[in-house]
Structures are given as C-alpha cells and as structure tokens.
C-alpha cells in the first residue's frame with residue numbers, strides 16, 4: 001500500500017495504541033472522583049499537560065485538551081468573539097481557512113459580527129499590508145492558519161503576529177493542525193494567543209486535540225457543565241486518548257528533523273516529476289510551502305476517477321480536505337488563489353508522513369502516468 005493521504009489522517013503509532021490500551025485498562029477511574037483511583041488518573045492528565053507544555057515551550061495551565069481541530073477552532077474563534085463582543089465586533093480571517101474556521105466565521109457573521117476575509121495571492125499567501133490595513137479599532141480577533149491543508153502554503157505567522165500585537169484589543173488565533181511537527185512555529189515569538197492542534201494528524205488518535213490558550217486570555221466555553229479543563233471544556237476527560245496523543249506528539253517531535261528532511265526530498269521529486277507529465281498542473285507553490293503536501297490538477301480529468309483508478313493499485317490520495325472532499329465542485333482554496341474553475345475542480349492532494357519513502361514516490365509517479373494514459377484512452 002502507498003498511503004499518501006496523511007493530511008486527512010495519519011496511522012497511529014503502535015506505541016500510541018499500546019499506551020491507549022494500557023491507560024484504558026489500568027486507569028479507567030474518573031479523574032474527578034475524589035478516591036485514590038481518581039487521583040491517579042488526574043495525575044496522568046497532569047503529567048500529559050506538563051509534557052505538552054514543555055514540548056510547545058508554554059505553561060501547563062495554557063494547555064486545553066479538546067476533541068480535535070474542529071473543536072479547537074470553534075472554541076477559540078466563537079469563544080473569543082462571544083466573550084469579548086463588547087470590546088468590538090470586527091473579526092479578520094483569510095479566504096483559504098479550513099471549513100472548521102471558515103464556517104465558525106460564517107456563523108458569527110450570521111449573528112451580527114463583521115468579518116473581513118483576507119484574499120490570497122497565486123501562492124495562497126495573504127498580504128501583510130492588507131492585514132495591517134484591515135485592522136480596526138474594533139477588531140477583536142484575527143485567525144490565520146499556519147499551513148493550508150489543501151495546497152500546503154505557509155502563511156507569514158511571525159510577521160502577522162508582530163502586526164496584530166500593536167492592537168491590544170485583538171487576539172491572534174492560529175490553526176496549526178497541518179503545521180505542527182512539520183513546520184516549526186514559536187507560539188511566543190509569533191505573539192499567538194490561541195493555537196489549535198489535532199492528535200490524529202501526527203499519529204495520535206482521532207477525537208483528541210490540543211488548544212493553546214495564552215495565560216490571561218478569557219473565552220466563552222462551547223460546552224458548559226463540570227469544571228474540567230479550566231471550565232473551558234466540561235465533560236469527563238478522554239484520559240487514555242490524551243495520554244496516548246501526547247505520546248504521539250513527543251514521538252513526532254523526536255522524529256521531526258530527519259522526517260521533515262526526507263519529506264522535503266520526496267516533495268521536490270514529486271513536484272519535479274509531476275510538472276513533466278503532459279496535462280498535469282502543479283498547484284502547490286515551490287516556496288513558502290510545507291514539506292508534506294503536493295497538490296496538482298490533471299486537465300480534463302475528474303479527480304474522483306483518477307483517485308479510484310489509483311486505488312485499484314493500492315495507492316491512496318485525496319481530492320482536498322477530507323471533510324469537504326465529498327462535496328465535489330471547485331475548491332474554495334484554489335479559486336481564492338486565482339485558478340480557473342476547472343483547475344480548481346480537478347485537484348488532487350498527495351500528503352506525506354515521515355514514514356513514506358522515495359521508492360513509494362517513484363512507484364506513485366509510474367502508476368499515476370499509467371492511470372492518466374489509461375483514462376485518456378477511455379475518454380477518447
């Protein structure tokens with residue numbers, strides 16, 4: 001099998017699954033229970049929080065465990081908007097955010113917030129000048145993704161943070177679901193107030209996530225109830241999931257340097273090979289893009305047809321982000337980058353993990369060429 005759909009989700013590390021089972025078997029008590037078994041599980045969460053904080057160079061009290069990227073983005077965005085609406089009702093985001101962000105802003109717009117959607121250039125990057133010009137006295141939140149999930153574009157987060165910090169009323173949220181463990185980002189240096197991460201994108205478990213909330217930043221919770229996670233997320237904690245996913249984060253960081261180097265080589269190879277195939281157009285920019293995503297379109301070819309043809313050879317890629325891949329139609333991200341409707345509809349995404357090899361990439365190119373010529377033949 002050649003699994004090139006790692007931006008949709010990754011295979012959990014074996015050690016992560018083992019940890020999940022061990023914790024589920026031996027530490028099943030409710031961390032809120034006051035008996036010693038509850039205390040033991042509570043300590044496990046405490047250790048996981050400390051480990052996460054140390055990996056991200058922040059404080060344990062700034063870590064909130066969530067159910068994933070969608071919840072993290074919703075909690076950060078709606079949480080800030082609803083808590084701080086008296087300070088202002090203007091929000092800024094970009095046109096190429098993941099649906100979890102985009103739809104959160106659409107919802108806030110529907111209840112009276114004013115949202116500026118920053119455009120992007122042909123590489124998918126926002127303009128810092130436009131960001132600065134969009135900042136207003138009543139801007140309370142700017143949300144920009146670090147790495148785009150469809151094309152891999154890296155946004156200038158550090159520079160954006162330096163602009164936003166000049167506006168004390170505005171909080172800065174970053175969706176780092178695709179960037180964490182692939183593209184370095186210092187939360188402190190970029191003056192980030194809130195940052196979303198998701199466990200299943202770095203070989204952790206689905207239904208787990210991390211939201212960084214800088215000390216002093218207050219939010220309205222999405223769920224109310226018990227006082228778990230600093231009252232920001234009521235509900236009995238997913239103890240085994242949390243411990244296992246933090247292990248995945250540590251293991252991914254341990255493997256990051258050689259892993260990223262390898263992915264960069266494979267990505268360069270793929271882009272180079274793809275750009276020589278007649279009818280193939282590479283959509284991922286060569287610069288300012290993450291090491292694990294390569295997006296391309298094939299002229300006159302529906303992506304689903306190509307995906308299923310590759311699948312017959314045990315090769316797995318996707319059309320775009322997993323959650324919108326079934327919707328069909330043109331990609332909002334590619335349209336925002338200025339590509340025409342057909343190119344934006346025909347896009348295919350390859351996404352890598354540290355474990356992928358150059359041999360797999362070579363085989364992929366062979367199989368892709370075969371599939372394209374076979375399908376072209378049928379269409380003739």
Ligand SMILES: Cc1ncc(COP(=O)(O)O)c(C=O)c1O
Pocket residue numbers: 007008067068069070071073098100145147148149175177178198199200209321322323
């Ligand atoms: C950039 C980005 N943000 C948010 C999400 C949502 O994460 P989750 O699947 O954990 O809800 C994804 C998932 O594809 C993503 O790629």
